[in-house]
Amino acid sequence: MDIDRIDQIIDKHHGEASSLIQVLLDIQSEHHWLPKEALDRVGEKLQVPLSRIQHIATFYKAFSLVPKGRHEVHICVGTACHVRGATRILDTVEEATGIKPGETDLDLKYSLETVNCLGCCALGPVLEVDGKVHGKMSPVKTADVLKNYE
Amino acid sequence: MSEILLQIDGKEVKATEGMTVLAAAQSAEIAIPTLCHHEKLEPFGACRICIVEVEVRGWTKLVVSCVYPVEENIIVRTRSEKIDRIRKTILELLLAHAPDSPELQALAGEYGADKDRFEKEASFCIHCGLCVRYCAEVTKKNAIGFVDRGIRKEISFIPEIASKECNDCKECFPLCPTSYLQAAFVLTQALAFPYPQQSYGDC
Ligand code: SF4
Ligand code: FES
Numbered sequence: 001m002d003i004d005r006i007d008q009i010i011d012k013h014h015g016e017a018s019s020l021i022q023v024l025l026d027i028q029s030e031h032h033w034l035p036k037e038a039l040d041r042v043g044e045k046l047q048v049p050l051s052r053i054q055h056i057a058t059f060y061k062a063f064s065l066v067p068k069g070r071h072e073v074h075i076c077v078g079t080a081c082h083v084r085g086a087t088r089i090l091d092t093v094e095e096a097t098g099i100k101p102g103e104t105d106l107d108l109k110y111s112l113e114t115v116n117c118l119g120c121c122a123l124g125p126v127l128e129v130d131g132k133v134h135g136k137m138s139p140v141k142t143a144d145v146l147k148n149y150e
Numbered sequence: 151m152s153e154i155l156l157q158i159d160g161k162e163v164k165a166t167e168g169m170t171v172l173a174a175a176q177s178a179e180i181a182i183p184t185l186c187h188h189e190k191l192e193p194f195g196a197c198r199i200c201i202v203e204v205e206v207r208g209w210t211k212l213v214v215s216c217v218y219p220v221e222e223n224i225i226v227r228t229r230s231e232k233i234d235r236i237r238k239t240i241l242e243l244l245l246a247h248a249p250d251s252p253e254l255q256a257l258a259g260e261y262g263a264d265k266d267r268f269e270k271e272a273s274f275c276i277h278c279g280l281c282v283r284y285c286a287e288v289t290k291k292n293a294i295g296f297v298d299r300g301i302r303k304e305i306s307f308i309p310e311i312a313s314k315e316c317n318d319c320k321e322c323f324p325l326c327p328t329s330y331l332q333a334a335f336v337l338t339q340a341l342a343f344p345y346p347q348q349s350y351g352d353c
Contacts, residue, residue: 049286050308051295058297 006038010045017046032068069104069111071149074128078117081124089125092139096146158226171215182215182228185327186278190288193217196279199240203227242267244276248328274330281322281331291315313343
């Protein structure tokens with residue numbers, strides 16, 4: 001991890017304690033997780049105790065204290081997607097990646113999560129990879145989508 | 151600061167602006183049970199045991215007295231059938247987490263709470279935040295904090311800080327209404343930093 005890069009992110013937010021969450025979000029989106037050294041640095045520079053940072057970093061689901069894969073796969077299992085066959089999509093992804101929801105594979109390629117509604121029920125079942133929505137999924141289409149990621 | 155007159159349990163009480171109902175009651179020697187309140191700490195309002203009835207212009211509402219600021223002419227009732235019932239349920243819920251806490255047991259006796267009403271979920275910590283807030287606000291060491299949220303919320307020591315500060319301080323230990331804080335410390339110590347040399351002498 002590059003401490004200078006962390007410093008840049010902190011400086012971008014003018015090193016203000018009130019920007020703590022923004023700083024953490026930026027680090028999270030760049031590294032896909034919040035490494036301990038980064039948190040130490042943020043605490044030191046923003047003058048926020050580590051106990052507080054830890055509380056925030058564990059409170060929001062957007063943050064992760066363990067490394068996440070390069071690609072974040074979200075599968076909607078909300079009611080609409082569920083009745084349209086989300087379970088089969090989930091099974092396909094689990095089989096293709098070898099991981100279950102909440103897990104990351106050893107190559108740090110994928111992290112898998114289920115979500116309870118992505119807000120586009122008409123497109124169900126929905127699969128989201130790195131923020132891009134893939135609607136009206138079938139197991140075959142799901143496998144095809146995953147092939148596009150390295 | 152302007153003076154505010156209010157009534158608590160039928161007694162006229164003088165308070166100043168910005169004071170909480172709890173503080174006003176205490177100044178008039180009217181007891182309200184508390185679990186998460188501490189005079190040296192900012193009001194927190196976590197345990198809800200200090201709930202009281204407040205009547206404002208004929209309307210009665212339930213408020214948490216340790217965070218509710220006094221207002222002119224309000225009528226406060228610190229005990230009623232309803233309040234006792236609420237406190238009883240709160241205690242029963244807390245007792246599911248920490249059935250052997252002496253503080254909870256004493257209150258349970260007073261409010262007739264049954265410690266076996268809810269299925270036990272022994273997390274031991276009742277999230278009063280006394281340890282976390284004392285460490286942040288009074289000793290300013292920030293060696294302990296909360297992590298996670300909802301039903302998974304728990305306290306967690308920061309090993310780097312705790313290993314340096316806690317052995318000489320431990321001021322938060324007696325504040326904990328359960329014994330969890332001490333247990334959590336011992337566990338952190340066993341897992342994350344070595345036991346101090348001098349303590350071996352006693353065995
Ligand atoms: S460990 Fe004890 S003092 Fe700390 S929050 Fe839990 S119950 Fe309160
Ligand atoms: S003492 Fe008021 S909520 Fe705990």
